[in-house]
Amino acid sequence: MQNIKTIEGGVCAAKGFRAGGIWCGIKASPHKRDLALIYSETACVSAAVFTTNRVKAAPVIVTQEHCKDARIRAVIANSGNANACTGREGLVSARRMASLIANEFAIPVRNVAVASTGVIGIPLPIAAIEAEISALADSIRADVSGNESTLEAIMTTDTRKKSSAVEINVHGHPVRIGAIVKGSGMVHPNMATMLCFITTDAAIEQSALSVALKDAVRSSFNRLSIDGVTSTNDMVIVMANGRAENQKIALDNEYFAIFSTALRSLCVELVRQAAQDGEGATKLIVVTITGARDEETAEALAKSVASSNLVKTAAFGADANWGRVVCALGYAGVSFEPDHVNIAFSSKKGSISVCKNGQTIPFSEENAKNILLEDEIEINISIGNGPSTVTVWGCDFSYDYVKINGDYRT
């Protein structure tokens, strides 16, 4: 297997990418950055995946248009306001964000992506963004900003900065892929995902980049569930500027698998970080279905378990209530043989079998509790002898989820 090396730098790890974040006044507190920029010094090919919510925020509509050229090389993103359900004015504001950056760097406006995250239905204070756009651009030019401040500027209820970067070797050339991600609520696998911006210095055909992204998202972001809510604003964008000067990666050459695997592992790492930082989450839940007849069946079952409010509250209480796991399998909408279900709970404290052939087996509640008290727990479910295995990531459901969302706007 190709060696994938974890490196520092996040979204700035790849050659020729700069990024920064400032406070422009969308968030009330000047200690909270709210406007971010990611920029490639040279032209890029790009690929993107968007929310499947029928109500699309203005920045999603604008960025979808711009992405048709697949030449995105800059992303401007704000937090504190989603610019969703804001009508014609919202669209004008989203376009304005893109053109402000295009003007600053003298690049075509269609090379700029726009993203917003925050409260829905409040007009975006575009004047605040306009007033600070030069400061934002200057921070990039002077290289005084970086991955950390960019991350800060896209966070809403996120409590952790979520980023990662890897380096691979393509025919003797080091190639870097880095990313930042935000999102801890309104996250559910029926859609693209939350906001995720990926940069790479790989030289790669656009078609290969597009396939690699779709594949990576399918087995990472689309298998993450925090609260069952699919947002209006989600997007994942990857930009590749070729600065690594590697042999060009294409769908029909050997380098594609190397790149694709690295991108997927990067996305899985981000998903793990996002699930751990789910609103009010106290633990990461990793649900794996094995022995399914096909991937669709495995995925439907795993998602149903990871999304169950009853499984999530049981995990919060470290309660080995496997009946709720079986129940969630049962309403997943796919067929399976209940009598062939085996369930085990695992963590670094060990593993315990709790259900065999769909029935209760004797187990030590004390051991089970001990295992489930860890901050990363696995629910491993085998449902037969089929060839397919799927893993889905989620988090538990705590008092704090209710607290955070009971009065988010005030």
Next chain:
Amino acid sequence: MQNIKTIEGGVCAAKGFRAGGIWCGIKASPHKRDLALIYSETACVSAAVFTTNRVKAAPVIVTQEHCKDARIRAVIANSGNANACTGREGLVSARRMASLIANEFAIPVRNVAVASTGVIGIPLPIAAIEAEISALADSIRADVSGNESTLEAIMTTDTRKKSSAVEINVHGHPVRIGAIVKGSGMVHPNMATMLCFITTDAAIEQSALSVALKDAVRSSFNRLSIDGVTSTNDMVIVMANGRAENQKIALDNEYFAIFSTALRSLCVELVRQAAQDGEGATKLIVVTITGARDEETAEALAKSVASSNLVKTAAFGADANWGRVVCALGYAGVSFEPDHVNIAFSSKKGSISVCKNGQTIPFSEENAKNILLEDEIEINISIGNGPSTVTVWGCDFSYDYVKINGDYRT
């Protein structure tokens, strides 16, 4: 419109039905009844609807078999143990429950329905039930028990006794329909419903009873969502013994509409009671979609809103966060025009428009909060000029939901 009179007596309101509940030792505390019986002195026709969960509890499997004859006249139900995921032994126990009652009253075993509710995956203590079966039967014979104790005996995390009864007039004869219901968690409209037992002294063709029940369930229990979880044990059974001696109700006569309307209104009343008693619920949420092109569209949209964890937590916080309502519409999986969406929040404190044509409109946050602080709130959403209107019932999501479910078994 036919007059539907609310009467006392719940499941015992109809002529010739007796019911009772005792403690047999499934629940730890002798102060909590756990075994219930509903019995008609004379033969019945019956109809039933069951869970759509692929994992069906043993009592569901047995009762489905017995219901094929459509002659159910007795229901034995226990709480404290779901007898689900209990394998062959569980089936033996469920059959035993039915036959114990059949023996006591010298009726065919296939005239007895069995229901269980409680924790999944623990063997049912059938010996405890056997030991107390005569006491249960005697309490019915002596008529010392009744609606209240029956209700108590089917409750788990329910905090309120949920029952209702109505009287209608069929060609000069008073006809009564009464019911009890349990369920406050694991309740979601993708399935039949929780446990609900309905008795009526109507003389009615089985075919008419069956159609009336399906129709009533479709627009009541199947439009109730508490926590998005579809249980393994749910069932609704209606038994009709004809003791009212009315002109026989049939699909092709005028009495059908009278009976059907009354049954539906009874079920809606029970659904409202159940939603109000949702686990940890502090308020009833009534979501109505108007102007939809068809009923399926309206129902999908209304359910998506009522099931959204973010809408539910906002309701708990009395936060007029209508953006979450729009977001939930957007991922409902049906098409509609976001620009035609109007949203208003209402309660007995008044009504307030918060979104017009998919966009924010100015409104008083203080008034909105005041309206949303009530214990019954309406979310009224018009999505166009279509002919269809659907109402769905749900509840808010509080700290107590997490508390109740974080450690249910201990």
